[in-house]
Each structure stands twice: as C-alpha cells, then as structure tokens.
Amino acid sequence: MYICPMYSRELLKGILKPIILKLLSENDRMYGYEIAQTIKKLSDDKILVKEGSLYPALHTLTKEGHLSVESARVGNRIRKYYSLTANGKKQVVPAMNELLAFSDTLQTLFGPKITLPT
Amino acid sequence: MINTQQLNIIKGQLLEAGVVRIPLQDDLIDHMGCVIEEYLNDGVPFDEAIEMAKERIAPNGFKTIENDLNYLLTINRNTMIRKIVFILGYVSVLEIIMAIALYTGQILDREVSGLIAMGGLFLFSVSVVPYFFYQQYRKSLHKLQQS
Numbered sequence: 001m002y003i004c005p006m007y008s009r010e011l012l013k014g015i016l017k018p019i020i021l022k023l024l025s026e027n028d029r030m031y032g033y034e035i036a037q038t039i040k041k042l043s044d045d046k047i048l049v050k051e052g053s054l055y056p057a058l059h060t061l062t063k064e065g066h067l068s069v070e071s072a073r074v075g076n077r078i079r080k081y082y083s084l085t086a087n088g089k090k091q092v093v094p095a096m097n098e099l100l101a102f103s104d105t106l107q108t109l110f111g112p113k114i115t116l117p118t
Numbered sequence: 119m120i121n122t123q124q125l126n127i128i129k130g131q132l133l134e135a136g137v138v139r140i141p142l143q144d145d146l147i148d149h150m151g152c153v154i155e156e157y158l159n160d161g162v163p164f165d166e167a168i169e170m171a172k173e174r175i176a177p178n179g180f181k182t183i184e185n186d187l188n189y190l191l192t193i194n195r196n197t198m199i200r201k202i203v204f205i206l207g208y209v210s211v212l213e214i215i216m217a218i219a220l221y222t223g224q225i226l227d228r229e230v231s232g233l234i235a236m237g238g239l240f241l242f243s244v245s246v247v248p249y250f251f252y253q254q255y256r257k258s259l260h261k262l263q264q265s
Contacts, residue, residue, distance in 0.1 A: 051176065
C-alpha cells in the first residue's frame, strides 16, 4: 500500500487516517493529490502515501461522517475537495493524543539502550 | 493543463480497468491528471507520462484500489451478516438435535418434537441455505470475471 523509503509499511499502517484528519484540521479543504504531496513534503520524503491507500481511507472517513466532499470543476476535470465535518473535528484531538501516547510508549520501550547482562 | 482528448484517454483507461464507482473515478482521474501534468512539465511526452503515472498511482491496477475500497466499506456489514447467519445456523441445528433427543428420550411426544424440528429446518432453510448459495454465486461470478 505504501512506498516508503524510510519506514516499513507495517509501521505506517493505521496512522494514515490520523494524518489525514490532522492535515484537514490545519487546512480548510484539500484534494487527494494535494494531501499526498503535503504528507510527502512535511515528512521530508520519508512517508510517501500510495493512492491505493489514500482514496480508500478518504472514502471510508467520508462514509463514517468525518469528512465532507465538495466537487469543483478545475479546467476540464472534476476535483473533489475533502474537508472535516463537525464530527470529524471532534476526532482530531483524540486521534492525535492516541498517536502521541503510542509514541511515548514506544519511547519507553525502545528509548533507553538495552544492555544484556553478561 | 491536460486537454480534453488526453482526459478522455485517462477516463477510458479507468473504465477499461473496471472502476465503476463514480466518486473514485473522479478522484483517480484528477490524481492521474495532476501526476501526468508533473511529468509533462518535465518534458515527458503524454504517452510516456500516462504509463509512468499508472505505474506510480496503481502499480497493481486501478481495480485493486476499488476492491480495497469496497472491502473497507463493507467489512463491518459483512461481518455482522456472517455473525447473524452463523448464530441462526447454530440455533436451527440445536433445535433439530433437541427435538430428536427429547423425542428419543420420550420427554416430548411426536407432534411437539416434530414441530420443534420443523422450526429448526425452517430457520436453517431461510438463513444458512440462502447465504451459502449467495456465497457460491459470488465465488462463481468472481471466477468468471477473473477468467
């Protein structure tokens, strides 16, 4: 699903939705390509989201009522802008807190250098 | 900006791949358009750009993206249906076994145990049997589409 030069797919599985929620909380509305490019840029090319993961995630979040979609004609094609619904806005802080707590736990587990007794 | 003819080529490729969800089609057409424009700006000709964009966006094919989406959108509902069918199947088999056991042990008479067994058979035939055949139909349809 993901092509990622630094992190394995297994590590990144499950964090795409919180990333999307966070990005949309900082931007009024974004379209798919813009979201993928922004993640790439903000992560210094460490996270490259594949479209095969991005659109299923966006559509699922829409179905769950966290995102709303607005279509606009750009040149000769239709562009769909995603934005947070009121329900989606409520999800941002818990999703971020959960990820940060998880990150702290990982830090506790892997932070100090482990030396095995001789 | 890609022109209408080039856009129609992209649309054609998505349709040919079997993408039928219109909202997903719109997303992928726009995304393909953006990526192709990136390549066109770098001086890559359109024919090459579309192939490069396909490789970048959907290396396993566009249909895979739609299949993943369908799976995610229906997984909860399908799990619930499966649970209900399995519970109904269990209850119906239990009813039939109980009816036979109680009749054999002469706790229930023939009429009552017969009614319970019939109830079990009815439940089985309206829950498990249709679900089983529906699953077989879907499997055969999937095989047909793959061939």
